[in-house]
Amino acid sequence: MKKNKRLILTLLAPILIILPLYIYLNFLKGISVPCPVRIFTGIYCIGCGGTRCIKEFLHGHFLLAMRQNFIVFVGIVFLFLKWIQEIFSLCGKKIKLIPENRIFLTAVSGILIIYAVLRNLIPELAPI
Numbered sequence: 001m002k003k004n005k006r007l008i009l010t011l012l013a014p015i016l017i018i019l020p021l022y023i024y025l026n027f028l029k030g031i032s033v034p035c036p037v038r039i040f041t042g043i044y045c046i047g048c049g050g051t052r053c054i055k056e057f058l059h060g061h062f063l064l065a066m067r068q069n070f071i072v073f074v075g076i077v078f079l080f081l082k083w084i085q086e087i088f089s090l091c092g093k094k095i096k097l098i099p100e101n102r103i104f105l106t107a108v109s110g111i112l113i114i115y116a117v118l119r120n121l122i123p124e125l126a127p128i
Contacts, residue, residue: 010086022058046071046116049127068127071112 037045049069056065057076066073081097088095098104119125 006090010083010090014083018058043120044116044126046112052127070115070125074108074112 033051035045035048037043038048047069050072053065053068053072054076056062056068057073062073065076078098085095085097115125119127
């Protein structure tokens with residue numbers, strides 16, 4: 001694929017993803033799929049509150065989005081930073097916004113696992 005076409009697709013990707021998601025979340029306000037892990041075990045899985053997190057994020061309520069599901073929030077921020085890196089890369093500038101080494105990925109994975117466990121032990125970390 002030519003560099004210009006790839007740059008255009010990279011720039012348009014968030015719009016092509018966010019717009020349908022925004023429309024879906026706004027028109028189906030009361031409809032959500034219950035979490036099977038929560039139903040059968042009574043514990044919050046790593047994704048519980050994720051849909052509400054995305055909805056609040058798209059409305060600009062970042063603190064409430066973090067409160068719903070911090071893991072999904074971090075994932076959104078991570079994807080945004082990777083998108084910025086890709087745009088700069090396609091423009092000929094290499095920048096590193098996110099470290100891509102094993103230590104960083106191990107630390108982030110550990111923090112997310114600890115958070116996933118703690119949200120079941122500390123009621124204030126559970127999605128609302």
